[in-house]
Amino acid sequence: MSDVTIFAPSPTLTVTVEDHPQGAEIHVHAGGQGVWQARMLRRLGVTVTMCCVLTGEVGRVLRHLLEDDEGLTVVAVERDGRGSAYVHDRREGRRVAVAEEEGDALGRHVLDDLYGAVLRTGTDSRVVILSGPAGDDALPADIYRRLALDLRGDDRIVVADLSGERLAAVLEGHADVIKVSHEELIADGLAADSSVEALAQAMRELRDRGARTVIVTRAGESLLLLDDEGLVEVSLPRLEEKEHRGAGDSLTAGVVAGLARGDTAREAITLGAAAGAVNVTRHGLGTGDPDAILRLREGVAVRELDDAGSRPAGRVSPDGLAALAEPADEVPTEKEPADEEETR
Template sequence: MTIVVFGSINMDLVVRTPRLPAPGETLTGHSFFTAPGGKGANQAVACARLDAPTRMVGRVGDDLFGEQLRHSLRSFGVQDDGVLTTPGPSGVALIAVDDAAENTIVIVPGANGAVGSEDMPRLERALDGARALLLQLETPLATVAAAARAGRARGATVILDPAPALPLPDELYALADILTPNESEATTLTGIPVHDEQSAAAAARALRARGARTVIIKLGARGALAADANGVRFWPAFTVTAVDTVAAGDAFNGGLAVALSEGRPFEEAIRWGLAAGALSVTKHGAQPSMPDRAELLALSGVRG
């Protein structure tokens, strides 16, 4: 039941602020810390923390951050032999988190921008026997599409997180077994303002019409809505006290992928995703906030 993650590996530079600054405004923050992140690496850690054998394929720079990022992956149990060290800086994300747990994020790709066709052989080796392939959009789009083709060719379930949102080629929709945008990403992709269940359902149907087999729209504190060949369904979120929403979507994708890789029913996999996302917002940071299996099972009420 191996899961492969192909995508970004960043160092997060995080500042806590009373509120998010307006354009041109200077604020005094509460605190600053660094934490390993990147949507790809976050999702890999989310899977590994839930006891799934997980392989990461991507790139880090030959700077100090690069070695720290590798060490973090290994410390959480992620296999990093598919990670290439490339000359230059590692990717970084500049993150502001306010007292309401909302955030803004600016990404500088660094080594993630160098991911290309040379990385495909490592991905193909990693996909040997894999149940699922997790993808995001923090590496070059052409490479994401090539990775999706490789995953599909090897029978892995291709789960695409279209973040950060940008126009996608029709081929990539068709290659996605599961597409998992949040509200803002679904709005960007479809032009439909997503703000409630009804608008989310409309956006999900529009994305399915483009070729995605299943669309799950992550609705934050409200829950998640899924559309597939069986229709549209909604699941409410678990109630928790949020302190930091960074990487909640990555936790959701990890929980979803692990449940599906274990052969669990789709409805149960959604609950795993929601439980993982809910638990992640109760802790600070990206990778450090990913829940372990015992925590997830306790919240979700699902047997291990």
């Protein structure tokens, strides 16, 4: 039994070429949204089971990387075909795609087997994360609605980090926690612009459509969280950005780590904000020193906002204060393995 089960339908094999004084240095890792979330969860001492489809030769390599390098329990449906993979060249200081493949779509029988695997493992976990596939056409969006409905329970929390049709599906399935970026809200036509007032209105709509807690990221600006008690703004000191990719997934993982140990959403968001902030300072996606995350968490502020998105002067929510006062040693740490895509 793992603390968290992640539905990660199609993980990606990543090959990245970096510059090195003696020539090229080639890094091979598992990647994709669910993998990056799982990697950060493991940094924070949370046990994880990943339910996925492993395809062909790529899938055989991914199993080794997920189990041996990432320390995950893998429950996989194996099949022949083309798996998701990419080769990127960063020797000139920027990312150049040499080859990218989303992989074959998941067929009906494979989806049935995967669905059963998620139900079997997810019912034994405190939290289940529903993450997206490598490509838009990998699987039908309705599977997210069904999973959200079937996995919700009094002792289990369903968290979704999705957008578009998949976001609409998990809302219909009444997922407990929804995390989405402000860009995705605008692109989906749910928010008129990036103002706090417009985002707050969109968040209330998402709650009306089925979510209990809604988290919105704002590209390096303070986060927003809406729950039963109202709207709050979550902010922390800015750090110099090295790689923005993966920050949202690290944030989701930090929130889930808190929820898995019994935190409220307002307590858990402080850990998520710190995890996301530390991730942007690194090449590795879903990585970060646990001690640094816990120390940075001490500087996270949770401030209440009114319905219009304005901040009442000087007010910090009780849950925010409680989260800041938590002892830093409550989250266990472990030796950090080699980072994905990090120059050594």
